[in-house]
Amino acid sequence: MNAFDVLSDPVRRRTLELISQKEHASGEIVKVVEAEFGISQSAVSQHLRILRDTGFAKVRKDGAKRCYEIDPSGFDDVNDWLELLQHFWASKMESLATEIESGKRSDKALN
């Protein structure tokens, strides 16, 4: 599954919000998500699997519990793509600014 597909699900985004602040046991995440979205433990567990498989979350065993924390590497593709795009239109804005600037200069020259 693609990094953008991962982020397109609101349950997964909420989960990432939770584990980005501090690590959380699976059960804690289930509690919150169950309350806010009304879905089952199984559903949450499947989302957690996706977050693991796509590099958005890391797991640590603590007895029977599984503690999830954020894994920044999952965001690399997304960040790269967004930065590339914003670079493009930023440079377009720059050349527009330059154009306006040179326009101003022309105006001055005409005066």
Add this chain to the structure above:
Amino acid sequence: MNAFDVLSDPVRRRTLELISQKEHASGEIVKVVEAEFGISQSAVSQHLRILRDTGFAKVRKDGAKRCYEIDPSGFDDVNDWLELLQHFWASKMESLATEIESGKRSDKALN
């Protein structure tokens, strides 16, 4: 449709790549996407409608042609969410770094 849902589609991402560099007529986008993804003009047009409706693209009429250019405002939600999240784990990293730093200091103190 959510901003993240918009970006989850590869055709829409490719389209945004195209129009972020310079404005393109609908037909030009169709040509590229048709070649790369093998989908119809209709499908592309429907994607363009989504990009319009969600604030990712702006349109300019030029006779029968419609020229699409990027609209940065669509990215606001995405950028905000990502920045918030990265802020969280960045501060977590900071406190970890502080912890390590203070650990080093303790080591020195022990020597």
Add this chain to the structure above:
DNA sequence: GATTGGTGTTAGTGGTAACTCATAAAGTTG
């Protein structure tokens, strides 16, 4: 070691989104 708690997995189902096909609308050209 039986039972309970915590979590993950699998099979099957329903809803949604992306597609095609057909058609409309609006502009251009001969």
Add this chain to the structure above:
DNA sequence: CAACTTTATGAGTTACCACTAACACCAATC
């Protein structure tokens, strides 16, 4: 104005993804 170009829209179909239900697995507790 008829034919053609360019783009958008609507109806209908298909594929996929998120969900539930049932079960499996492992650890803890009595």
